[in-house]
Amino acid sequence: MLLSPPDVGVLEESYVLNALRSGWVAPAGPDLDAFEREIAQRVGCAHAVALASGTAGLHLALVALDVGPGDSVVVPTLTFAATANAVVYTGAEPIFVDCEPATGNLDPDLLRDLLRDLRRRGRRIAAVMPVDIFGSCADYGRILPLCAEAGVPVVEDAAEALGAVRAGRAAGSFGRAAVVSFNGNKIITTSGGGMLLSDDAALVARCRYLSTQARQPVTHYEHTEVGYNYRLSNLLAALGRAQLRRLDEMVARRRRLRERYAKLFAAVPGVRLLSDEDEGGNCWLTAIHVDPAVANWRAPDLADHLGAQRIETRPVWKPMHLQPVFAGARSLVTGTAERLFADGLILPSGSALSEREIVRVLDATQQFLDGR
Numbered sequence: 156m157l158l159s160p161p162d163v164g165v166l167e168e169s170y171v172l173n174a175l176r177s178g179w180v181a182p183a184g185p186d187l188d189a190f191e192r193e194i195a196q197r198v199g200c201a202h203a204v205a206l207a208s209g210t211a212g213l214h215l216a217l218v219a220l221d222v223g224p225g226d227s228v229v230v231p232t233l234t235f236a237a238t239a240n241a242v243v244y245t246g247a248e249p250i251f252v253d254c255e256p257a258t259g260n261l262d263p264d265l266l267r268d269l270l271r272d273l274r275r276r277g278r279r280i281a282a283v284m285p286v287d288i289f290g291s292c293a294d295y296g297r298i299l300p301l302c303a304e305a306g307v308p309v310v311e312d313a314a315e316a317l318g319a320v321r322a323g324r325a326a327g328s329f330g331r332a333a334v335v336s337f338n339g340n341k342i343i344t345t346s347g348g349g350m351l352l353s354d355d356a357a358l359v360a361r362c363r364y365l366s367t368q369a370r371q372p373v374t375h376y377e378h379t380e381v382g383y384n385y386r387l388s389n390l391l392a393a394l395g396r397a398q399l400r401r402l403d404e405m406v407a408r409r410r411r412l413r414e415r416y417a418k419l420f421a422a423v424p425g426v427r428l429l430s431d432e433d434e435g436g437n438c439w440l441t442a443i444h445v446d447p448a449v450a451n452w453r454a455p456d457l458a459d460h461l462g463a464q465r466i467e468t469r470p471v472w473k474p475m476h477l478q479p480v481f482a483g484a485r486s487l488v489t490g491t492a493e494r495l496f497a498d499g500l501i502l503p504s505g506s507a508l509s510e511r512e513i514v515r516v517l518d519a520t521q522q523f524l525d526g527r
């Protein structure tokens with residue numbers, strides 16, 4: 156049983172088949188335009204450009220903000236490598252900042268301290284990239300004013316968070332630009348893809364132009380700068396449109412599953428769910444944190460027990476400041492992300508899990524707890 160497999164069915168089949176039969180097999184097409192409009196509307200953003208991946212979106216957002224060699228960009232240390240990789244693609248350097256224990260999201264106190272310290276030393280931060288980890292929005296009520304005060308643009312990495320809301324605003328609507336992902340394991344998928352969102356028409360137009368090889372509007376392929384081949388195809392956009400129609404249903408299924416995990420662990424000492432108080436999360440992945448001193452067992456023990464029954468789990472993402480590829484990068488860390496990595500576990504969370512599969516996971520987990 157997989158952690159978060161794609162949830163596709165007859166609706167997706169009919170959308171993709173219609174797109175194929177319409178003849179729009181070339182990258183551009185009506186489903187691509189409609190998918191951009193529909194995601195922008197859902198998120199509450201004025202403009203969107205559909206891309207081949209979320210990573211491409213993060214890269215283009217930084218390029219459009221003129222981030223480049225010599226610049227520093229704040230990245231939460233608890234994230235998937237794509238956030239930090241996008242910074243490195245531009246020639247800039249990531250500075251890794253630790254997270255809040257309850258959510259795993261960028262710690263606003265540390266961000267405040269870092270921004271103040273750098274300003275005192277006359278150093279510039281080119282951008283801050285908060286991540287909405289596992290589908291719960293970062294604390295933008297605090298992050299956005301801090302960045303505004305420091306004059307630093309925010310690029311929201313909402314790759315994991317489509318469908319989430321915080322204080323009445325949707326994930327993907329915070330910051331100068333935001334990026335969502337439609338990778339195969341995400342809440343909705345185009346098998347691979349992403350979208351950049353912003354209210355800034357000029358920024359989105361520049362990303363659109365860069366995403367199609369930076370072609371000048373003439374027929375003979377004139378280029379005045381280097382572009383990228385980052386566009387999503389019309390066929391995949393059709394798949395995304397079908398998935399988007401089912402987004403609320405899929406969020407609700409993941410939420411119901413999270414509630415069952417919450418009930419199961421409620422009476423277990425030393426165990427808590429990440430972002431357990433977030434009512435607006437999309438519940439993309441449900442992760443627990445185990446305090447081994449209180450629980451008397453460790454997260455990998457449960458992972459082994461479930462793994463023996465062919466149930467997939469995964470550790471919480473390994474922090475970026477511990478990754479060999481980023482050895483030597485600057486960081487402001489307190490040990491929180493390291494603890495979540497050591498003592499955290501992501502449980503099967505997919506919306507396609509059947510009732511039989513869910514009962515199997517819950518029973519296997521209960522069996523493990525009974526044996527302690």
Ligand SMILES: Cc1ncc(COP(=O)(O)O)c(C=O)c1O
Nearest residue numbers: 208209210235237314336338349
């Ligand atoms: C936090 C985060 N950022 C960025 C990405 C990159 O998205 P993609 O796989 O669409 O490039 C992912 C997931 O893959 C992610 O989890």
